[in-house]
Amino acid sequence: xxxxxxxxxxxxxxxxxxxxxxxxxxxxxxxxxxxxxxxxxxxxxxxxxxxxxxxxxxxxxxxxxxxxxxxxxxxxxxxxxxxxxxxxxxxxxxxxxxxxxxxxxxxxxxxxxxxxxxxxxxxxxxxxxxxxxxxxxxxxxxxxxx
Amino acid sequence: xxxxxxxxxxxxxxxxxxxxxxxxxxxxxxxxxxxxxxxxxxxxxxxxxxxxxxxxxxxxxxxxxxxxxxxxxxxxxxxxxxxxxxxxxxxxxxxxxxxxxxxxxxxxxxxxxxxxxxxxxxxxxx
Amino acid sequence: xxxxxxxxxxxxxxxxxxxxxxxxxxxxxxxxxxxxxxxxxxxxxxxxxxxxxxxxxxxxxxxxxxxxxxxxxxxxxxxxxxxxxxxxxxxxxxxxxxxxxxxxxxxxxxxxxxxxxxxxxxxxxxxxxxxxxxxxxxxxxxxxxxxxxxxxxxxxxxxxxxxxxxxxxxxxxxxxxxxxxxxxxxxxxxxxxxxxxxxxxxxxxxxxxxxxxxxxxxxxxxxxxxxxxxxxxxxxxxxxxxxxxxxxxxxxxxxxxxxxxxxxxxxxxxxxxxxxxxxxxxxxxxxxxxxxxxxxxxxxxxxxxxxxxxxxxxxxxxxxxxxxxxxxxxxxxxxxxxxxxxxxxxxxxxxxxxxxxxxxxxxxxxxxxxxxxxxxxxxxxxxxxxxxxxxxxxxxxxxxxxxxxxxxxxxxxxxxxxxxxxxxxxxxxxxxxxxxxxxxxxxxxxxxxxxxxxxxxxxxxxxxxxxxxxxxxxxxxxxxxxxxxxxxxxxxxxxxxxxxxxxxxxxxxxxxxxxxxxxxxxxxxxxxxxxxxxxxxxxxxxxxxxxxxxxxxxxxxxxxxxxxxxxxxxxxxxxxxxxxxxxxxxxxxxxxxxxxxxxxxxxxxxxxxxxxxxxxxxxxxxxxxxxxxxxxxxxxxxxxxxxxxxxxxxxxxxxxxxxxxxx
Numbered sequence: 001x002x003x004x005x006x007x008x009x010x011x012x013x014x015x016x017x018x019x020x021x022x023x024x025x026x027x028x029x030x031x032x033x034x035x036x037x038x039x040x041x042x043x044x045x046x047x048x049x050x051x052x053x054x055x056x057x058x059x060x061x062x063x064x065x066x067x068x069x070x071x072x073x074x075x076x077x078x079x080x081x082x083x084x085x086x087x088x089x090x091x092x093x094x095x096x097x098x099x100x101x102x103x104x105x106x107x108x109x110x111x112x113x114x115x116x117x118x119x120x121x122x123x124x125x126x127x128x129x130x131x132x133x134x135x136x137x138x139x140x141x142x143x144x145x146x
Numbered sequence: 147x148x149x150x151x152x153x154x155x156x157x158x159x160x161x162x163x164x165x166x167x168x169x170x171x172x173x174x175x176x177x178x179x180x181x182x183x184x185x186x187x188x189x190x191x192x193x194x195x196x197x198x199x200x201x202x203x204x205x206x207x208x209x210x211x212x213x214x215x216x217x218x219x220x221x222x223x224x225x226x227x228x229x230x231x232x233x234x235x236x237x238x239x240x241x242x243x244x245x246x247x248x249x250x251x252x253x254x255x256x257x258x259x260x261x262x263x264x265x266x267x268x269x270x271x272x
Numbered sequence: 273x274x275x276x277x278x279x280x281x282x283x284x285x286x287x288x289x290x291x292x293x294x295x296x297x298x299x300x301x302x303x304x305x306x307x308x309x310x311x312x313x314x315x316x317x318x319x320x321x322x323x324x325x326x327x328x329x330x331x332x333x334x335x336x337x338x339x340x341x342x343x344x345x346x347x348x349x350x351x352x353x354x355x356x357x358x359x360x361x362x363x364x365x366x367x368x369x370x371x372x373x374x375x376x377x378x379x380x381x382x383x384x385x386x387x388x389x390x391x392x393x394x395x396x397x398x399x400x401x402x403x404x405x406x407x408x409x410x411x412x413x414x415x416x417x418x419x420x421x422x423x424x425x426x427x428x429x430x431x432x433x434x435x436x437x438x439x440x441x442x443x444x445x446x447x448x449x450x451x452x453x454x455x456x457x458x459x460x461x462x463x464x465x466x467x468x469x470x471x472x473x474x475x476x477x478x479x480x481x482x483x484x485x486x487x488x489x490x491x492x493x494x495x496x497x498x499x500x501x502x503x504x505x506x507x508x509x510x511x512x513x514x515x516x517x518x519x520x521x522x523x524x525x526x527x528x529x530x531x532x533x534x535x536x537x538x539x540x541x542x543x544x545x546x547x548x549x550x551x552x553x554x555x556x557x558x559x560x561x562x563x564x565x566x567x568x569x570x571x572x573x574x575x576x577x578x579x580x581x582x583x584x585x586x587x588x589x590x591x592x593x594x595x596x597x598x599x600x601x602x603x604x605x606x607x608x609x610x611x612x613x614x615x616x617x618x619x620x621x622x623x624x625x626x627x628x629x630x631x632x633x634x635x636x637x638x639x640x641x642x643x644x645x646x647x648x649x650x651x652x653x654x655x656x657x658x659x660x661x662x663x664x665x666x667x668x669x670x671x672x673x674x675x676x677x678x679x680x681x682x683x684x685x686x687x688x689x690x691x692x693x694x695x696x697x698x699x700x701x702x703x704x705x706x707x708x709x710x711x712x713x714x715x716x717x718x719x720x721x722x723x724x725x726x727x728x729x730x731x732x733x734x735x736x737x738x739x740x741x742x743x744x745x746x747x748x749x750x751x752x753x754x755x756x757x758x759x760x761x762x763x764x765x766x767x768x769x770x771x772x773x774x775x776x777x778x779x780x781x782x783x784x785x786x787x788x789x790x791x792x793x794x795x796x797x798x799x800x801x802x803x804x805x806x807x808x809x810x811x812x813x814x815x816x817x818x819x820x821x822x823x824x825x826x827x828x829x830x831x832x833x834x835x836x837x838x839x840x841x842x843x844x845x846x847x848x849x850x851x852x853x854x855x856x857x858x859x860x861x862x863x864x865x866x867x868x869x870x871x872x873x874x875x876x877x878x879x880x881x882x883x884x885x886x887x888x889x890x891x892x893x894x895x896x897x898x899x900x901x902x903x904x905x906x907x908x909x910x911x912x913x914x915x916x917x918x919x920x921x922x923x924x925x926x927x928x929x930x931x932x933x934x935x
Contacts, residue, residue: 010934025342028371036382039389039933040372042343044850044921047868048905056927060934077904078786078794078806078870087909119376164667168705173735173749174615178756186751218615218735220666 009063009129011038013122014053016046018076019111020068026115027122034122046070046107047080051091054105058138064104064129068118071109081109099137103128150197150235158224158231162193165223171215181205185215185225192228201236274399277308277333278391279324280369281315281340287374290383296339296369299388303395307331316346324350325357335363335398339391341370360403362849362920367394393932400925404849409899411497411845412597415836416441418489418779419602421449422468422822423814423829425475427600430833432480436840439594440475441503443775445486446551448472449604453534453628455635457822458686459717465550465637472552485512485553488775490591492599492782495873495900496809497845499596507587509558509566510544514582517554521574521583522546530562532639535632538647539639544574544583549637556582598836599783601793601805602813602829603776607768608663612671616659616766621739622647624764627680630687644695646763649742653762656691657746658684658702659734663769665705673769673790678819680767681708685721687765692725701728701759703748711821730757737764770819784872785810793817803832806870808900811835850920851901852908854894857881858915861892865907865916873900874907 015021021042027034043049046069054065067088069081088107095105106125110118155162171185178184182205183191191200200206206229215225278300282288293311301309308327312320315338327333336359338350343366351361369387377383415431417424420442428438440447454464475481484503491502525542532541534548543562546554558566558574565571565585575583607628610618618624623646625633636642646653660680666672681704688700707729709715721727732749739745746759772791780787785805786794793812796804803812813832814825839845854865856879866874876892883889894916896907905918917923 012930012933021342022344025344025368025371028342028373028375031375033376033378036373036377036379036386039386039393040368041393041926041929041933042368043905043926044918045904045906047909048918048921048926050909050923050926052923053926053930057930057934060931062930062934073798076797077902077906078796080870080904080906083868083906083909166665166705167751168661168733169731169749169751170733170735172751172756173733173747175735175756184749184756186749214735220661220672222667 007130007133009037009126009134010061011035011064011066011122011126011129012057012062013038013040014043014046014049014065014067015040015110016048016069016076016080017042017044019070019074019109020046020118022112023068023110023114023118026112027119028115030115032115032119034119035126037126038122045075045077045080046084047077047087049084049087051087054091055138058100058104058135059140061135061139063132063135064106064125066106066108066121066125068108068110068121071111074111100135101132103132104135148195148197150201151192151195154192154197154228154231154235157234158227160224160227160231162189162223162228164221165189165193166221168220170218170220171223171225174214174218176212176214177208177210180208185229188228188232189223189225192232197232197235200232206232206236274305274335275307275331275333276303276305276335276337276395276398277324277327277331278303278306278310278337278339278395279315279320280309280311280391281320281338282311282313283341283370283374284313287340287370290374290377290380291369291387292380292384295384296387296391300337300339300391300395303392305335305399306395308333315340316349321349321353324353328354328357328359333359335365335401337365337367337391337394337398339367339369339387339394342366342368342372360405362404363398363401365394365398365401367391389933393929396928396932397925400922400928402919404919406849407847407898408844409495409497409847411840411842412499412595413437413840414439414594414596415598415600415840416499416501416594416596417600417602417813419449419604419773419814419816420444420447420483420485421602421604421814422451422471423604423816423825424449424600424602425471426826426829427602427813427833427836428475428481429471429478430830431836431840432478434833434837434841435480436837437480437482439482439484439596441487441489442483442485443488444547445508445555445557446547446553447475447483447485448550448552450628451822452548452550453536453631453635455631455638456686456690458682459711459713461686461690469550472550476552483553484592486557487592489779489782495897497597497839497899499599499809501594501596501599503592503594505590505592507560507589508555509560509563509583509585509587510556511582511584512553512555514580515555516580517546517551517556518579519546519556520577520579521556524573524577526571526573527562527564530559535639536626536629538629538632558583598809598811598839600811600813600832600836601776601779601783601785601816603773603779603816605770605815605819606773608673608771610662610766610768613662613766615736616662616734616764617737617739617744618766621737621744623653623739623744623762624737624766626766626768627683627687628768630765631683634687634690644691651762652695654697655699655759655761656688656701656763656765657734657744657748657759657761658688658700658765658767660684660702660704660767661733661769662766664767673771675790675819676708677767677769678708679770679821682711682714682717682821684765684767685709685718685727688727689717689721689725692721692727699728701730701761703730703732703734705731705733711823732757734764770815772816776816783807783810786870803828803835807872808902809839845899847898848903849898850903850918851898852896852903852905852916852918854896855915855917856893858913859893860913860915861894862912864910864912865894868906868910870904870906871900871902873897873902
């Protein structure tokens with residue numbers, strides 16, 4: 001497969017408000033670089049992430065979606081990330097079934113102190129998604145503007 | 147984890163890392179005085195990979211398989227199963243038996259507990 | 273259509289250096305609904321805020337997007353500013369173009385592009401924002417403390433000190449808890465009764481504290497600030513207000529063969545009894561399981577001897593309903609049963625005792641008057657063996673507990689030391705797996721037991737104990753010495769693991785407070801909110817949250833009281849308006865949301881709906897209590913019909929953001 005040098009993936013990152021969003025802020029405060037392709041959406045807790053949001057993102061042309069939450073046991077709402085973990089496991093097997101590459105979705109636990117981990121994770125994820133190329137399987141071309 | 151440790155832990159299904167070195171197995175062992183290594187040491191030796199020594203020790207044949215250690219262990223480490231696995235590992239080394247089946251009747255002691263005899267026979271079944 | 277104003281901040285050069293702010297404000301001006309778009313050097317400055325307020329008034333903006341630093345930094349600032357200008361604060365959205373854009377990208381082109389996208393996402397979200405108003409609920413200024421041990425007493429005293437009325441519910445006839453049974457306290461060796469009983473008296477005399485002894489919580493309704501609790505006052509067959517505690521009845525009662533639970537069954541009491549001399553309230557109680565009068569109707573000795581006529585055989589359980597603003601769980605612990613540890617011969621020999629029993633045997637008010645005697649034959653023991661970690665740190669659930677009980681190392685050192693001090697002719701062995709003494713003056717205490725008192729500490733465990741000819745044959749391992757020990761002991765003392773009180777589990781269900789697998793209450797945050805339950809208005813005090821020694825218990829009790837005082841000192845509670853809401857018309861009554869809610873904020877009600885042809889329909893629908901909901905959103909995903917949504921982070925809002933980013 002030929003890797004398109006100019007391909008810029010669209011990566012959506014859902015970050016929980018209490019740990020990962022703060023971790024992303026810390027990455028910024030420490031000026032840790034990661035690609036501009038990552039766009040973060042703030043949600044109160046990883047358990048707020050409806051798997052439908054991920055499908056919606058793929059439908060609208062996202063090339064990768066990552067969910068970041070508090071480490072297991074550290075959830076601000078005690079058990080939210082456990083719910084998220086189970087739901088994502090189910091979603092992943094469904095995406096497998098649909099033929100979406102497993103690497104396009106990811107769950108990472110990033111604490112508010114792990115700015116460096118956040119940047120590393122994003123670098124790695126964008127690299128992976130770039131290598132995979134454009135995601136067309138679920139994309140709804142009717143939604144495409146311009 | 148070295149090769150032999152892996153074999154022994156696989157045969158026994160025991161995770162020696164769960165041991166917290168309390169020594170209750172050794173405290174409960176009725177064959178303590180007969181052994182060169184003792185139940186808690188068995189576990190440690192498997193964990194640290196000192197299997198050569200353990201396999202060459204006479205102590206593993208002194209274990210009565212009474213399962214007192216297994217019953218008492220607070221961490222479910224089950225040393226008796228480890229010992230049985232070490233014995234099996236010795237047996238499975240082709241041609242390395244230090245006892246021949248013919249020698250068994252000569253060694254039989256009428257006072258030997260039944261379980262020990264069974265345990266010893268199992269060693270030669272293969 | 274919303275009228276949205278967009279305000280792009282330069283943050284000096286922090287944003288402007290890598291993001292073309294002019295281009296961002298120009299691009300966003302072309303978004304639908306945006307009626308005004310500008311950029312400014314410092315949006316958070318007074319001048320910046322003034323500009324936002326001015327534009328809200330001038331253009332009648334219905335929504336505001338600020339492209340600036342992280343919302344964790346200045347969301348509150350901008351919300352407050354907009355509120356002052358008459359805009360609902362929840363109509364403000366922040367696009368984070370500093371921490372998550374300008375600071376991490378060096379290339380101005382891609383930085384600008386990303387900032388525009390983030391701004392567009394925020395604009396898309398604001399379109400779907402609805403004005404939210406924080407709800408308010410009143411606070412009942414009274415607290416309930418469940419459990420009257422040292423934890424409950426301390427919490428109640430601290431709350432009462434701040435001027436709020438407190439009720440203590442205690443299931444036993446007296447408050448005091450486990451600490452009353454303890455002889456001396458480590459590491460100072462001052463007597464437990466000497467420091468506890470004055471506190472019990474303080475609690476009884478404090479006019480803000482109402483002690484409901486011999487009572488249990490029956491039902492809890494309501495939510496933070498507004499709990500309604502039903503309390504069962506068990507019949508004690510003695511009028512608490514009349515009884516003077518003279519104790520005459522407890523001497524005359526002919527039923528003498530009742531095992532005395534205060535001394536853990538090591539001696540007996542009468543059917544009418546006062547648990548111990550310093551009991552609070554000092555009033556007798558009749559044990560209905562043993563009283564001849566209550567069982568057969570023939571006796572009545574106690575009522576004849578009572579000079580104040582306090583005995584009332586007709587008394588019935590009473591149910592009391594009271595209102596509280598806050599509830600503190602202080603249900604404490606008990607030692608586990610030794611049934612499953614046959615190897616230590618606990619059930620075979622009375623000379624094998626648990627540490628709490630040993631505590632009674634050493635206590636001056638105990639069954640032996642403080643002289644250490646073997647329970648079997650009343651002789652003086654010469655060799656004592658202490659076994660630690662009995663039932664603690666066990667794997668595999670059934671037999672013991674997986675956790676360290678924390679207090680055993682210290683009380684065993686205390687017992688060993690006290691034994692050697694009082695009876696220098698004894699030999700004392702302590703079998704340990706690890707000695708854990710992390711506390712102020714704790715390790716010094718343990719070393720003193722070894723160095724000054726000559727207690728034999730042996731690394732290893734006892735494998736079995738066999739009673740033989742009046743002796744206890746102890747077989748143990750000495751791991752450091754590499755030998756198996758055989759000791760002929762006179763007494764064996766087992767440091768039994770502690771477990772939460774049996775009443776904790778049903779109480780947690782009533783309070784919808786969560787528990788861990790060991791039945792300890794879970795704290796709202798393991799590090800930062802250690803005395804609060806995840807259920808708002810429920811607080812945790814003492815060993816019901818995890819094994820604790822007395823100083824720690826008292827510290828936690830005070831902390832819980834501080835939290836309660838903080839809550840009760842408010843007249844009204846403002847709730848976070850970003851909470852879940854259920855659309856009753858869409859709800860199918862499946863209870864999926866109720867099961868995932870960690871706060872018990874969701875209840876189901878039967879509601880009447882209008883059906884076709886003027887019929888009415890009774891349907892089961894979910895209702896969220898906004899005062900209890902914390903807004904995590906777990907329920908919104910669990911809901912199969914899409915009836916549950918989270919205000920401020922609604923499905924439509926997040927989808928709009930996704931769409932804006934992916935386009």
